[in-house]
Amino acid sequence: xxxxxxxxxxxxxxxxxxxxxxxxxxxxxxxxxxxxxxxxxxxxxxxxxxxxxxxxxxxxxxxxxxxxxxxxxxxxxxxxxxxxxxxxxxxxxxxxxxxxxxxxxxxxxxxxxxxxxxxxxxxxxxxxxxxxxxxxxxxxxxxxxxxxxxxxxxxxxxxxxxxxxxxxxxxxxxxxxxxxxxxxxxxxxxxxxxxxxxxxxxxxxxxxxxxxxxxxxxxxxxxxxxxxxxxxxxxxxxxxxxxxxxxxxx
Numbered sequence: 001x002x003x004x005x006x007x008x009x010x011x012x013x014x015x016x017x018x019x020x021x022x023x024x025x026x027x028x029x030x031x032x033x034x035x036x037x038x039x040x041x042x043x044x045x046x047x048x049x050x051x052x053x054x055x056x057x058x059x060x061x062x063x064x065x066x067x068x069x070x071x072x073x074x075x076x077x078x079x080x081x082x083x084x085x086x087x088x089x090x091x092x093x094x095x096x097x098x099x100x101x102x103x104x105x106x107x108x109x110x111x112x113x114x115x116x117x118x119x120x121x122x123x124x125x126x127x128x129x130x131x132x133x134x135x136x137x138x139x140x141x142x143x144x145x146x147x148x149x150x151x152x153x154x155x156x157x158x159x160x161x162x163x164x165x166x167x168x169x170x171x172x173x174x175x176x177x178x179x180x181x182x183x184x185x186x187x188x189x190x191x192x193x194x195x196x197x198x199x200x201x202x203x204x205x206x207x208x209x210x211x212x213x214x215x216x217x218x219x220x221x222x223x224x225x226x227x228x229x230x231x232x233x234x235x236x237x238x239x240x241x242x243x244x245x246x247x248x249x250x
Contacts, residue, residue: 002051003101005109009045011074013083016115017206018106018178021088022070022163026123026185027222029164031195032202033088033121035218039210042073042086046109052098053091058228066228070102072109081207082117085110090225092163103166107174118171118178121198122164123185124156130184133197138165139179140172148179151201156182190226192219 021033036042053068060066070089077083087106093099110118124136135153138160139145149155159165164180171178181201183194192215203210 003098003105004049005105006047006049007045007109008047009043011043011045011076011113013074013076013085013113013115016074016083016085016110016113017117017119018085018087018110018115018167019202020118020120020163020167021086022092023090023226024092024122024162024164025125025187026183026191026194027189027226028123028183028185028191028194028198029121030088030222031190031192031215031218032199033086034222035195035199035212035215036075036084036210037073037086037088038218040075040084042075042084044071044073046072048072048089048102048105050093050098050102052093052095052102054094070106072106074113077208079209084206085113085115099163099166100170103163103170107167107170107176111174111176116176118167118176119202120164120167120178120180121202122160122162122180122182123187123191123194124182125187126184127186129186129194133184133194135197135201136182136184137179138168140168140177144177144179148181148205151205153181153201156180190219190222192216195219 021029048070057065068091073086075084093102136156137148137153138156168178168180183198185191185194
């Protein structure tokens with residue numbers, strides 16, 4: 001197995017938009033996408049397993065096991081707007097080959113569903129963050145870029161690592177328009193404020209009526225997931241570590 005996608009359903013969608021929400025800097029994409037999935041009651045239609053994911057399982061209190069995975073959800077816009085596809089998961093691939101394989105397979109599925117616009121979310125790490133945090137963007141073409149800049153975003157100059165950048169690059173090669181929307185963040189842990197500003201801009205762009213309250217629930221779920229997979233140290237562990245440093249400094 002390199003990258004296996006299990007489809008539970010093949011939904012018929014109207015001019016769908018893919019929104020990427022995998023772990024990254026500040027876990028902004030994770031929080032924002034999970035919030036949208038919950039608020040819009042999006043339906044899960046695919047599960048993705050990849051040999052480039054982490055080689056572990058996390059046991060549950062009931063004796064079960066959770067594995068690194070990605071999922072696809074869909075939302076039909078009853079208001080007549082564009083339908084949405086959400087790409088959510090608890091990991092990215094750990095190798096360059098795996099990232100390209102994973103991204104390519106997702107694009108295959110979404111293309112079959114008529115998806116013609118890609119949006120990746122993420123954080124832009126900064127030593128200091130203003131309030132409100134600044135938005136940054138990069139796009140596949142000048143017209144798309146101008147639309148996103150109309151939201152108040154500045155052009156991102158530099159490199160966008162991981163799926164957030166790769167998705168837009170591969171999309172352009174395939175003739176699919178898209179953009180990456182990044183929010184400046186300290187990047188030290190799940191950034192719920194950054195996720196809120198990413199969602200506010202995204203909702204405005206898509207003309208999507210969605211409740212942005214209660215974002216803390218998505219942040220807490222993201223934090224617990226990251227801790228269980230060893231991607232984030234728990235508050236208790238950090239406190240013990242700080243106490244240990246204090247003892248040795250006396």
